[in-house]
Amino acid sequence: MPRVAYVNGRYVDHRDAVVHVEDRGYQFADGVYEVVHLFRGRLIDEAAHLDRLDRSLRELEMDWPLGRQALQVVMHEVVRRNRFATGLVYIQVTRGVAPRDHKFPHDVPSSLVMTVRAIPEFPDDMREHGVGVITIADIRWARRDIKTISLLPNVLGKQAAAQAQAYEAWMYDHDGFVTEGTSSNAWIITTKGTLVTRPSGNDILQGITRQAILKFAEELDIPFEARKFSRDEAYNAREAFLSNSSHFVTPVTSIDDRVIANGKPGSVSVTLHQRYLKFMAESCKIA
Ligand code: PLP
Numbered sequence: 001m002p003r004v005a006y007v008n009g010r011y012v013d014h015r016d017a018v019v020h021v022e023d024r025g026y027q028f029a030d031g032v033y034e035v036v037h038l039f040r041g042r043l044i045d046e047a048a049h050l051d052r053l054d055r056s057l058r059e060l061e062m063d064w065p066l067g068r069q070a071l072q073v074v075m076h077e078v079v080r081r082n083r084f085a086t087g088l089v090y091i092q093v094t095r096g097v098a099p100r101d102h103k104f105p106h107d108v109p110s111s112l113v114m115t116v117r118a119i120p121e122f123p124d125d126m127r128e129h130g131v132g133v134i135t136i137a138d139i140r141w142a143r144r145d146i147k148t149i150s151l152l153p154n155v156l157g158k159q160a161a162a163q164a165q166a167y168e169a170w171m172y173d174h175d176g177f178v179t180e181g182t183s184s185n186a187w188i189i190t191t192k193g194t195l196v197t198r199p200s201g202n203d204i205l206q207g208i209t210r211q212a213i214l215k216f217a218e219e220l221d222i223p224f225e226a227r228k229f230s231r232d233e234a235y236n237a238r239e240a241f242l243s244n245s246s247h248f249v250t251p252v253t254s255i256d257d258r259v260i261a262n263g264k265p266g267s268v269s270v271t272l273h274q275r276y277l278k279f280m281a282e283s284c285k286i287a
Contacts, residue, residue, distance in 0.1 A: 004081040006074055006114040008065075011081060014115065023111055025094030028102070029150035031111075032056035036089045037245045038079055038116065042284045043089065044245070046072070048208045056147045057093065061104070065093050065112035074114060084118040088246060092149060123247065127273065130253030130265045131167035133242070135231050136160055138171035138179045145202050154182040168242055170234070170255070177228035179203055184244040185210040188229055188237035189268045199226040209243040209276070216275040222268060231255070239266025248280075249273035 003014035025031035034053050037044040050068055057064060066074065075089060092113045098105035140153045157169035161182070168181045178186050179198060185207040187197045195217050200206045217224050234240055240252035240260050249272045251265030260266075 001083060003116070004078060006078050006112070008111055008113070011077070017113070017115065019094075019111060019113065020097040022100060023094055023097050024105075025092065025111065025149055027100055028095075029148065029152075030060075031092055031094030031149045032060065032062065032147050033090065033092045033149050034147065035245050036075075036091070037280075038084065038087045038089055039121075039280050040085050040284050041079075042280075043075065043079070044280055044283055045208050045212065046075075048211065049091075049245075052147060052206070052208060053091065053093070059143070059146050060095075060148070062093065062095050063110050065110040071112070074112075078114045078116055082116045082118075084116055086121050087116050087118040090115045090117070094149070119246070126167070126247065126250055127265070130251035130263075131242075132165070132254040132257075133168045133170050133181065133240075133252050134161050134164045134166045135172055135178070135234075135256055136169045138173055140171070143202055144179070144204055145200070145206060147205060157182040166254075167250075168252075170231075170242075172231055173203065173228075175228075176230050176232075178231060178234060180205065180207075181242050181244075183246075184242035184250070186234075187213075187241050187243065188234050189239035189266060190233070191236065191238050192223075193238065193268075194223045194225050195268060196225050196227060196229050198228055207243055207245075209245055209248060212276065212279060213243055213249065213272055216272055216279070220271065220275065222272075235260075237261070239269050241266075241269040241272070248276045 004011050005014045005017035007017050034049045036049045094111045096108035096110050098108045136157050161169040170181050170186050171179045180186050235258045242250050251269040253263050
C-alpha cells in the first residue's frame with residue numbers, strides 16, 4: 001500500500017511529494033514543525049501540539065496555512081489514508097514560495113506539508129537497558145522555544161552522538177548547565193530523589209511530553225524542581241532520562257561514558273513511563 005503525503009492542498013503518493021525550489025523552508029529554513037505520536041490510531045496530545053504550532057507561528061509572524069480545524073481534518077485524513085496504527089505524523093509549515101529575498105514576502109500563502117511514518121510500538125531494548133548520551137556545547141540560536149525547522153546544530157549533535165555510539169547528545173550552555181537533547185528534553189533525579197529539569201524559557205523547547213510528565217510527577221507526588229543542572233550533577237545523579245513525543249520517557253544509563261548509578265533504568269523513570277503509557281491508553285479509549 002503506497003504511503004500518502006499531503007502537500008499544499010493535495011494528497012499525493014509519498015514518492016511524488018515535492019515542494020518548490022523557492023519554498024522559503026528550503027532556502028532559509030523559514031518554517032516550523034510538529035511531530036505528533038500516532039498510537040493505535042489516535043493522535044496523542046493533539047491539542048497541545050497544535051497550541052505549540054500556533055505559538056511557533058505567532059512568534060515568527062507566520063500565517064496558519066489553513067484554519068486550525070481544517071488542518072486537523074487534513075491530519076486525520078493523512079492518517080486515515082496511510083492506515084498505520086502507530087507512527088509519527090510530521091507537520092511542516094513554511095512562509096511559502098517566493099523569489100529569494102530575506103524579507104518576508106507579501107501576500108504569499110504559507111506552505112503546508114504532512115507525512116506519516118510507521119514506527120514500532122515500543123522499542124523494548126531502549127526501555128529495558130536505557131540509552132547512552134554524550135554532552136556537547138549548545139551552539140544554537142537564542143530562541144530555542146520556537147520549534148523551527150532550522151535544525152543544523154541538532155543534526156550535528158545527533159551525528160556526533162551516533163559516531164560515539166550514543167543515542168542522544170545533551171547540550172550544555174556557556175556555564176556548563178545542560179539545556180536539552182538534540183530532539184528531547186533532559187531530566188535527572190538527584191541523589192535526594194528530586195526530579196529536576198531546566199525551567200521553560202527561550203533556551204529550551206517546551207516539550208509536549210515534558211508538560212505531561214510535569215503533571216504526572218505532581219499527581220504521583222514525586223518531588224520536583226524546575227532548575228538548571230550541570231553536567232557534573234548529571235554524572236552523579238541517581239537517575240537520568242530524556243523525553244519526547246517519539247519515545248516518551250527513555251532512561252539514560254550513561255552520560256559521556258560515565259555510568260549513571262548502577263547502570264540500569266531507575267525506578268522514577270520507569271514509573272513515569274508507565275504513567276505515560278496509561279495516559280496513551282486512556283487517550284485511545286476516550287478519543
Ligand atoms: N527538545 C528538542 C530540541 C526537540 O526537538 C524535541 C522534540 O523533537 C523535544 C525537546 C521534545 O519535545 P516533545 O516532547 O514535544 O516531542
